[in-house]
Amino acid sequence: MNQPKRYMITSALPYANGGLHLGHLAGAYLPADIFVRTLRLLGKDVAWVCGSDEHGAAITIRAKKEGISPKEIIDKYHNEIKDSFEAFGISFDLYHRTSADIHHANSQEFFKTILEKGEDLEVKETEQYYDEKFNQFLADRYIQGTCPKCENEEAYGDQCEKCGSDLSPTDLINPKSTLSGENPILKKTKHWFLKLQNHEEWLKEWISKGTLDGKEHHDPKTWKNHVLGQCMSWLEGGLHARSITRDLDWGIKVPVEDADGKVLYVWFDAPIGYISATQQWAKDNGKNWEDYWKSPDTELIHFIGKDNIVFHCIIFPAILKAHGGYNLPTNVPANQFLNFEDRKFSTSKGWGINLADFVSEFQNFEGANEALRFVLTRIMPENKDANFKWADFVDVYDNELVNNLGNFVNRVMVLSHKYFEGKTPSATLVRDENFDNLVALTQKCIEAIQSFQFKVATKTLMEISSLGNVFLQESAPWKIFKENPEDPQIANCLVFCAEVVKVISILIEPFLPQTAIKIQQLMNFSTSQNGDLQTLLNNLEAKNALIEEGHTINEAALLFAKINDRKDTTRKEIIDRQVQKLEAILEEEAAQKAAPVKDTVSFEDFSKTDIRTGKIIAAEKVKKANKLLKLTVDLGFETRTIVSGLAEQFTPEEVVGQTVLVVVNLAPRKLRGIESQGMVLMATNGAGKMSFVSADNDFELGQVVF
RNA sequence: GGCACGGUAGCUCAGUUGGUUAGAGCGCAGGAUUCAUAAUCCUGAGGUCGGGAGUUCGAGCCUCCCCCGUGCUACCA
Numbered sequence: 071m072n073q074p075k076r077y078m079i080t081s082a083l084p085y086a087n088g089g090l091h092l093g094h095l096a097g098a099y100l101p102a103d104i105f106v107r108t109l110r111l112l113g114k115d116v117a118w119v120c121g122s123d124e125h126g127a128a129i130t131i132r133a134k135k136e137g138i139s140p141k142e143i144i145d146k147y148h149n150e151i152k153d154s155f156e157a158f159g160i161s162f163d164l165y166h167r168t169s170a171d172i173h174h175a176n177s178q179e180f181f182k183t184i185l186e187k188g189e190d191l192e193v194k195e196t197e198q199y200y201d202e203k204f205n206q207f208l209a210d211r212y213i214q215g216t217c218p219k220c221e222n223e224e225a226y227g228d229q230c231e232k233c234g235s236d237l238s239p240t241d242l243i244n245p246k247s248t249l250s251g252e253n254p255i256l257k258k259t260k261h262w263f264l265k266l267q268n269h270e271e272w273l274k275e276w277i278s279k280g281t282l283d284g285k286e287h288h289d290p291k292t293w294k295n296h297v298l299g300q301c302m303s304w305l306e307g308g309l310h311a312r313s314i315t316r317d318l319d320w321g322i323k324v325p326v327e328d329a330d331g332k333v334l335y336v337w338f339d340a341p342i343g344y345i346s347a348t349q350q351w352a353k354d355n356g357k358n359w360e361d362y363w364k365s366p367d368t369e370l371i372h373f374i375g376k377d378n379i380v381f382h383c384i385i386f387p388a389i390l391k392a393h394g395g396y397n398l399p400t401n402v403p404a405n406q407f408l409n410f411e412d413r414k415f416s417t418s419k420g421w422g423i424n425l426a427d428f429v430s431e432f433q434n435f436e437g438a439n440e441a442l443r444f445v446l447t448r449i450m451p452e453n454k455d456a457n458f459k460w461a462d463f464v465d466v467y468d469n470e471l472v473n474n475l476g477n478f479v480n481r482v483m484v485l486s487h488k489y490f491e492g493k494t495p496s497a498t499l500v501r502d503e504n505f506d507n508l509v510a511l512t513q514k515c516i517e518a519i520q521s522f523q524f525k526v527a528t529k530t531l532m533e534i535s536s537l538g539n540v541f542l543q544e545s546a547p548w549k550i551f552k553e554n555p556e557d558p559q560i561a562n563c564l565v566f567c568a569e570v571v572k573v574i575s576i577l578i579e580p581f582l583p584q585t586a587i588k589i590q591q592l593m594n595f596s597t598s599q600n601g602d603l604q605t606l607l608n609n610l611e612a613k614n615a616l617i618e619e620g621h622t623i624n625e626a627a628l629l630f631a632k633i634n635d636r637k638d639t640t641r642k643e644i645i646d647r648q649v650q651k652l653e654a655i656l657e658e659e660a661a662q663k664a665a666p667v668k669d670t671v672s673f674e675d676f677s678k679t680d681i682r683t684g685k686i687i688a689a690e691k692v693k694k695a696n697k698l699l700k701l702t703v704d705l706g707f708e709t710r711t712i713v714s715g716l717a718e719q720f721t722p723e724e725v726v727g728q729t730v731l732v733v734v735n736l737a738p739r740k741l742r743g744i745e746s747q748g749m750v751l752m753a754t755n756g757a758g759k760m761s762f763v764s765a766d767n768d769f770e771l772g773q774v775v776f
Numbered sequence: 777g778g779c780a781c782g783g784u785a786g787c788u789c790a791g792u793u794g795g796u797u798a799g800a801g802c803g804c805a806g807g808a809u810u811c812a813u814a815a816u817c818c819u820g821a822g823g824u825c826g827g828g829a830g831u832u833c834g835a836g837c838c839u840c841c842c843c844c845g846u847g848c849u850a851c852c853a
Contacts, residue, residue, distance in 0.1 A: 127851090129853095198851085209851055210851070296847085300847080303779050303780045303781095304848080306779080312850060337853070378853095381853095453781085455782080459788090469801080488811070539816055542816080546810095549809090549810095628812095630813085636813095
């Protein structure tokens with residue numbers, strides 16, 4: 071497909087059981103927003119929808135536990151999420167929700183149509199654990215019991231995390247519901263299964279070659295590696311029937327008789343939510359939704375995080391094909407995950423920052439939301455996991471937005487007022503290699519966005535303002551002015567600089583929409599309209615003047631305020647507070663983990679332990695063990711082999727030469743086939759960090775410790 | 777455990793189908809400049825591309841083995 075007539079864009083539906091954090095924004099929403107805003111500026115016909123995913127067991131169970139209705143939960147988070155998106159300028163055409171009637175009807179239509187076609191659904195009766203107190207069938211994760219293999223009492227219904235074995239709930243000894251703590255009973259239930267195996271062949275063709283029904287559909291080379299890899303891994307493993315109904319009282323009713331108490335599985339209904347949202351949007355805006363989902367000249371693109379790949383690349387396409395008549399995605403540019411200060415985001419541990427919290431905590435930092443957009447784009451986890459750090463936030467913002475871009479715009483404005491009273495002078499247009507570079511960079515930036523390389527795009531945008539800075543520096547109009555204030559080179563230079571600002575003012579809109587407006591106001595340019603970027607491109611290619619002679623700009627003002635500002639520490643203090651919060655969490659974790667004092671031992675018992683001073687003289691990693699190091703320890707009177715769990719924190723090279731304390735009369739024990747003849751004493755803190763304990767470095771070896 | 781994707785300068789990352797001395801930004805060092813928010817511009821130092829073996833005239837890129845990180849592993853969503 072070369073020139074699609076229109077675009078249908080979706081972003082993963084957030085689950086309405088919690089707020090969003092930076093990782094979500096960087097994953098599926100910010101890239102889509104930049105992409106869609108660019109398409110709009112290029113004058114393309116595009117619809118972009120999203121919405122809250124409001125069904126599923128997690129919401130039901132939480133509601134039961136908290137004694138409130140599922141509706142209260144979804145309303146709370148739907149509104150919070152919606153507000154967050156607005157605060158960060160995420161410009162959906164519609165942010166919908168799956169509890170809407172139109173979506174219930176649409177999902178049921180999907181189920182019925184597939185059922186009536188008679189090929190892709192089958193009913194199976196199975197026995198499942200049921201919590202009688204909660205009146206709820208239990209998903210595997212909600213059942214805990216004793217692992218039949220390692221006797222761990224906290225094994226889950228699907229897996230024992232201690233020994234790693236895969237389990238099914240009926241394998242567990244003494245199973246307990248994690249909801250009520252009661253023993254669940256086995257109960258028969260029937261469910262509808264989508265026969266994915268029917269779709270394996272065409273899916274393979276479609277994913278690996280990009281062909282559909284014998285025709286070229288898309289170029290698989292434009293898909294990301296990890297997306298293709300993940301899909302092929304699934305397809306090679308063989309597809310199996312997958313249940314698409316659940317026993318719950320919250321959700322979309324299964325639209326057949328004798329299906330009381332059964333609802334559609336959220337993963338069946340959620341992606342259909344994209345279609346429902348489009349229907350609602352079309353209805354509200356006088357459009358035909360089918361143009362966007364069924365017309366062969368529409369391109370469908372799903373923006374998601376990597377955890378959703380198989381659902382969007384295999385299961386949802388299978389559902390669409392089973393129903394018939396719908397387009398399949400031409401690309402699914404899934405992003406990887408964002409970490410926060412070297413760790414995963416964790417709401418329960420308070421690690422990370424919620425978007426709603428960011429908005430309130432940064433309210434005295436004007437433009438902070440846009441700054442975050444920019445920084446997140448700059449470090450976007452496009453092809454591998456990325457890491458957000460406050461220090462990087464400060465660096466990127468101060469260096470790139472303030473010093474490079476903001477400063478360039480400011481110097482152009484100040485110089486224009488100084489030499490031409492803010493009026494665009496008559497000038498010979500600069501159409502040399504600098505102009506060619508400007509054109510090339512503009513095109514490169516747009517192409518990068520269209521091929522989902524948002525990091526390259528931001529970098530290119532910065533290169534444009536760098537180009538302006540270099541040009542200004544080399545032209546040095548202030549020098550020329552000193553020699554001859556009438557020299558026409560001054561006008562030529564400043565007009566070109568203003569043209570660079572003009573380009574930036576339009577091209578920056580997808581990344582920083584508010585900043586675009588600010589530049590336009592300062593420069594007295596008209597506000598960006600759909601299609602303006604295309605017009606700009608045309609003008610650049612035709613080498614037309616971008617600014618009229620006599621155009622008057624407004625008084626110079628700063629675009630961004632620095633974080634590391636000498637006079638105003640407001641912004642720095644906000645950042646410092648964030649950093650301090652994380653330090654406090656680390657300290658608290660360490661304190662909480664302080665081990666309780668063990669039971670009293672008699673002096674006699676204690677004195678049975680023989681501890682000696684020693685020195686590590688050799689060390690190597692134990693094969694097939696993550697934690698173990700094999701140490702050779704010199705005790706003065708003899709050397710011993712000791713296997714110790716140090717490898718996660720120390721390399722063999724680091725520990726050689728280390729003086730240690732060793733329990734020398736501990737019964738020998740085989741670890742990974744190596745006999746360990748003693749134990750090296752270590753101190754550990756709450757965070758699990760270890761430290762050696764020992765006598766002074768030059769103390770004699772083999773001495774008794776008491 | 778199996779599968780997938782990653783592991784490139786102090787830090788964050790680019791490296792298209794294997795092709796000359798492996799790139800950028802930040803940080804660091806030196807210099808220039810003053811229109812500008814102690815901003816800008818120029819120059820420089822820095823890497824046996826996770827480790828090992830192989831294919832090739834030639835490997836960051838291809839093959840095999842190993843190590844590390846992340847994800848998926850099908851009724852959590």
